Amino acid sequence: MSDAAKLDAIDRALIVATQGGLPLVARPYQLIGEQVGVSGQEVMARLQAMLDAGIIRRIGAVPNHYAIGWTANGMTVWDVADERVDELGGYVGSLDFVTHCYRRPRALPDWPYNLFAMVHGSSRDEVRDKAARIAALLGEASRGGDILFSTRILKKAGLRI
């Protein structure tokens, strides 16, 4: 991202203070402000500014997908013709069951895939059905694909700076 914003020391301190989570107290912004040395009002204003700038994507609950019933998770990967991948990546990303969609470099010869789309379901069959819909959308532009099912979360800590 070329438009990286400059964060000052207070913004950075706010990110560090909240990366483990927002305090579970009635007035969390006030408490964070006391830790960082600014008012609760300033904490709120700075969090809002970082939301507006896209530095903070959102504030809220981050569920463990397995625990809320999305027990099957497949990273679907596709070998899509270079000249079509940006157009088709946009379509795949707009499918309502795709939670992330990226173009990434191939690692030939073992890894021919350049389009990654994360798919969640309550069963592997559901994920396979959704992957089949992606395959249909890609059509002949895809020379092949695979589904890498996850079998265990080894770590899910989120960002730590």
Next chain:
Amino acid sequence: MPELDAVDRKIIDKLQGDFPLCDEPYAAAAVQLGVSGDELLERLQRLLDTRVLTRFGPLVHIERMGGAFVLAALQVPEERYDEVADLVNALPEVAHNYRREHALNMWFVLATETQGGIGAAIARIEEVTGLPVHAFPKEREYFVEMKLAARA
């Protein structure tokens, strides 16, 4: 899997974003859920304790603050799997890590505050595990919206 009631599901579904920025945000958010602020706080604590939620708070887009976020994978011999998982997970730069069914059987995300941090983290993982790291930096992001409704 922990039991979730209707209020828990509502919390999970309604509070994945747009958490209020006001003096008493839990009380404000609780109104739309039909519970008191205190009950919301108790339920959030329980959902975190039982790992239904992994976090509650801001989600930072590290690239927007000059950092980097890279997906990477290892091909780990089965007999070394747990040992290598511990070595990889010990790095604070590893934000999450999943076991997947493929020859490349360990997939993790490295998040660092500087661009140069990624190379250093990869070198460190290769050093401590003795295995080559396959990095898949994103070339383009088509969509990211990590919100899923509770189905349980």
